[in-house]
Amino acid sequence: MDEVLVALLRTAIVFFMILTFFRLTGKKDIGEISVLDIVITLLIVDIAVIMIEDTDISFMKGIAPILLLFAIQYTFSRISLKNQKFRDIVDGRPVLIIREGKLQQENMKKQSYNLDDVLLQLRTKDVFDICDVDYALLETSGALSVYKKGDQSPFTLPFILDGMVQEEHLGIFGKDSSWLRNELKEKGYENFDDVFYCGFTKQNKLYIEKRIKEDGKSKV
Template sequence: MEEYFIIIIRTLFLYGLIIVIFRIMGKREIGELSILDLVVFMMIAEMAVMAIEQPDDPIIHTVLPMGVIVFVQILFAWLSLRSKSFRELLDGKPSVIIHNGKIDDRGMKKQRYNYDDLLLQLREKDIFNLADVEFAILEPSGKLSVIKKEAQTPHSLTLPLVLDGQIQSSHLDMIGKTAFWLRKELKDRGFRDIQEVSFCSFQDGEFYIDKKDR
C-alpha cells in the first residue's frame, strides 16, 4: 500500500514539475517545435516515466538531469536570440521551394521534400494549382509559407500530369486524355523528352510546366 502511495505522490509531483519546466522553456505550438525541442520533451517525458516505474530510486536522480536539460535548453535559446548562425545551426533555416513561380528541384531534394508533400501542403491552404504560387518557403518547423500570384481566383482541382519526369496515367484518364496527347503537347512546347519535365499540370486549356534543373 505504501508503494502505491509513493507512486501517486511521485506522479503528481512530476506532473507539476513538467508543467513548470514547459512554462519555463516558453510557449510554442506543436507544429512549430524544432527537432531539438522534440528531443528535449521526449527526454524529460522518459525520465518522468522511469522515476514513476522505479519508486525506490531517489527522486533527485530524475530532478537533477531534468534541471540540467532545462538549463542547457534555456542557454541555447539565449544564444539563439543573439546569434543567427547559432540559431540556424540548431533549428535550420527556411528553404525557398518555389521562387517567382519556378520550383527549385535541388532545394526540394536537399530537404528530402517531395511533390506529394508540396501538393498536400498547398491543398491544405486551398491552393490546387501550382501555377497560382509565386513563392513557397519551407520553414524549419516543416510548415509551408505561400505567397500567391496577384489576381488569382479559386480554381477547380488541378491534377499533376507529370511528376519528376513520370507521366501520371491515372490523372490523364480522369481528364480524358492520353500519354500520346501529353507527349505531343510537351513536344510542341520544346520538351522532346518527358524526363526534362519536373512538373506539369493542365487546367482550362493552359499548361503549367516546370523544367528540371540541370
C-alpha cells in the same frame, strides 16, 4: 500502499516540472516548437516514466537528468536569442521551395522534401496548381508558407535579422549587401550590426528597426 503514494507524488512533481519547462520555452503554437524542444521533451518524458514506475530509483537520481535537460534547454534558448548562427544550427532556416511558379528541386532534395509533401501542403491552403504560386517557403516548423500570384500584399522577406544580413533573401529580390549598405547609409545607419530588423514594407520601402543594447537603449 506506500509505493502507490510515492508514485502519485512523483507523478505530480514531474507534471509541474514539465509544465514549467513549457512555460520557459515561451508562448508558442505546437507547430512552432523547435526540434530542440521536441528532443528534450521526449527525453524528459522517458526519464519521468522510468522514475515514476521504478520507485527503487531514488528521487534525486531520477530528477537530476531532468534538471540537466532543463539547464541545457534554457542555456541554448538564451544563446539562440542573441546569436542567429547558433539559432540556424539548432532550429534551421526557412527554405525556398517554389519561386515564381517553379519548384526549387535542389532545395527540396536538401530537405528530403518530395512532390507529395509539396502538393499536400498546397492543398491544405486551397492551392491546386503549382503555377498559381509565386513563392513558397518551407518554415523551420515544417509548415509551408505560400504566397499566391495576384495576392494583394507584396511578397517580402527580411534582409537583416538581429544584425545578420540575409544574403539569400537579398538574392531573391535581385539585391546584394552592397545595395543594402548604401540604402542604410542614406538612412543614417553605418553598420549592419546597428539594425535589429530590416525588410520591405507594403510600399516596397525599407522598414528598419534599431538594435537595442543590453542596457535597453537603441544602438546608434
